[in-house]
Amino acid sequence: MSNALSVRNLTKRFGGLVAVDNITVDFPKGVLNAVIGPNGAGKTTLFNLVTGILPATAGSVIFEGNELVGMKPHQIVARGLSRTLQIKSVFGGMTVADNVRIAVLAHEKIGNPLRPASSYREITARVEELLAQTGLERLARIESGTLSYGDVALLEIALALANKPRLLLLDEPICGMSPSETERTVARITHLAKTTDIILIEHDMEVVFAVADLITVMAQGRLLAQDKPKAIAADPRVQEVYLGAPEEAA
Numbered sequence: 001m002s003n004a005l006s007v008r009n010l011t012k013r014f015g016g017l018v019a020v021d022n023i024t025v026d027f028p029k030g031v032l033n034a035v036i037g038p039n040g041a042g043k044t045t046l047f048n049l050v051t052g053i054l055p056a057t058a059g060s061v062i063f064e065g066n067e068l069v070g071m072k073p074h075q076i077v078a079r080g081l082s083r084t085l086q087i088k089s090v091f092g093g094m095t096v097a098d099n100v101r102i103a104v105l106a107h108e109k110i111g112n113p114l115r116p117a118s119s120y121r122e123i124t125a126r127v128e129e130l131l132a133q134t135g136l137e138r139l140a141r142i143e144s145g146t147l148s149y150g151d152v153a154l155l156e157i158a159l160a161l162a163n164k165p166r167l168l169l170l171d172e173p174i175c176g177m178s179p180s181e182t183e184r185t186v187a188r189i190t191h192l193a194k195t196t197d198i199i200l201i202e203h204d205m206e207v208v209f210a211v212a213d214l215i216t217v218m219a220q221g222r223l224l225a226q227d228k229p230k231a232i233a234a235d236p237r238v239q240e241v242y243l244g245a246p247e248e249a250a
Ligand SMILES: Nc1ncnc2c1ncn2[C@@H]1O[C@H](COP(=O)(O)OP(=O)(O)O)[C@@H](O)[C@H]1O
Pocket: 014, 017, 019, 037, 038, 039, 040, 041, 042, 043, 044, 045, 046
């Protein structure tokens, strides 16, 4: 089984705190991977290390045979690994379609600066494809600053997909969404997982157990378990971690 991502002895220290503590784990291809764990377990830090946003203290991250540790974030994106961007990356004064268009144009430049520019028609087709993939067609001409929280999250996914990633990292994409927005976004993510490898950090256990094929559990910076949802739900070590922090168990 080939892996979408391999992490070896990855460590991140913040002064005396070891946020990611010697993690070794593989995320296999072709399955929807979820990463869970109580608040402060090191999940977001793991993503920040993988995407080059933070330098690792030690260890290795292998994506498609390449070492990512030491690369800059834009180099990692250009290799085909994207994550959802922060909300500030959405230009509020521009329409949804124009935000996506800028991301598509940026990807063209980064992807291959020597390639002749695509035609206006090709770019527009790609923008429409991304809007359809994320269910944002009906909002194409809306100013992004007026979008609901859930629609901003979908726009962020569209921007990440503009880079044509083969691996997409999503950090709590449904956080703050209404139940109907959650349902819509979860359906989109499940659909996307058919064509793009996904690693999803999610604290909503109902969502995790509904969509994940394989669950990786972190606690206090360490890898606690990795298994199919049924086995994870039955794992006493996992139950203990969540019972030990009842405020995070929701
Ligand atoms: N930039 C940072 N500087 C210092 N400490 C940090 C930083 N980022 C995260 N941490 C700490 O690292 C630990 C793991 O945080 P994080 O990766 O955000 O956990 P999770 O995403 O699992 O909730 C926490 O104790 C957090 O306070």
